[in-house]
Amino acid sequence: MNHDSSLVNRLTDRLIAGELRPGERLSETALAKEFDVSRNTLREAFRVLGEQGLVTHIPHRGVSVASPSTADVVDIYRVRHHVECSVLEHAPRNHPNAVRMEAAVEAAERFAAEENWLEVGTANMAFHNAVVSLSDSRRLMQSFSNVLAELRLAFLKVEVLDFLHAPFISRNKEVIEVYRTEGSAAAAKILGAYLGDSERQVLGAYARAGQD
């Protein structure tokens, strides 16, 4: 995805894989040693991750893996509503990137069959990134991708990947189907409802987990 600084990639990989858990403190010296880089280069990587929202930086207290609060989840879903729905609503009828959406759904189904929920989640992210790619806007895709990555940390925080992802594969398919047959506006409505339900599920999981 990012073809720049390999260090940022290595860190994001660990983050979205859940190997660095939300809220976990990231010691500079420890991580520098682990990734075999100097503290200074690690700090540069921290700054970009911080700007992407994957990591929280508090001056003189170091950085931790972002640990989205319920307020953050609500905020993230606000972004999703505005961006995803608006893009889908105004998408041209047969946008080439629709195949990306289909590919993502197929991948999700494959991984769901294997009960590999982490990869199902990745495929789900790919689906929604594909939706936003219908905008043909690099910046929109970039910003949105960051927000989705942050949302994944929210999923990891409450540790119920299966329950959160499984029911939504079929709804992804429905979005594609409606987009193909009835057009953008109808599909955007479906997607909006989808997102509302998804948000409720996540917030419910937060409440059950007793998280803030």
Next chain:
Amino acid sequence: MNHDSSLVNRLTDRLIAGELRPGERLSETALAKEFDVSRNTLREAFRVLGEQGLVTHIPHRGVSVASPSTADVVDIYRVRHHVECSVLEHAPRNHPNAVRMEAAVEAAERFAAEENWLEVGTANMAFHNAVVSLSDSRRLMQSFSNVLAELRLAFLKVEVLDFLHAPFISRNKEVIEVYRTEGSAAAAKILGAYLGDSERQVLGAYARAGQD
């Protein structure tokens, strides 16, 4: 605006003030000396500015002030359409932050009277940031703010601040007026047309300036 790392602020101030011109190469040693910081800290600041799109970083070739191409301008206006229109369309009837929009317009009028076009541009940015603030989403505001800052670099690049900003003050007022009287949906339509015209103006200026 940003109350974190003072260095990033100092740099962004110089950038949006046009003192560091679009495309200008930013030498690490030179800038480090000028801002009286070490190369390493400057590089950390470069990473966040790079992530914000204000600065372009090419490995082994250093960073330059972002110099948006016409493709970038088109991309930026795509973001603006999706974000601003969607937010305004779904904004509640009497959102408290509407006063921010009005304050921005008044500031723009004051500065226009003084023919201080740089500050008119700043006030215009404040207006559109205020529009997005109707979403009550921190992330949407943050991302959007970055995109607007990048657009200002586009204005600075073609050096026609007055021509680009002056005609749009009244249209800002119109957006507020329609939002107050006819509601969100109507205002969003007006704003959409506004943005379309604005985009054409900027692209026209690019063409006249013979820029890519």
Next chain:
DNA sequence: CTAGCACTCATTGTTCAACAAACATAGACG
């Protein structure tokens, strides 16, 4: 016993000097 306080220790913030690696420039050469 507990609240407050000084002290200690660990971590981050920042700088500096050094070197490797990539790039840009200029001059030599065919």
Next chain:
DNA sequence: CGTCTATGTTTGTTGAACAATGAGTGCTAG
């Protein structure tokens, strides 16, 4: 005229060092 090489400059990265801040500890006084 174009290409290649040599040289110099800039970035990428490191390690060590020190200052500044925060966190934890144990002491003291009430």
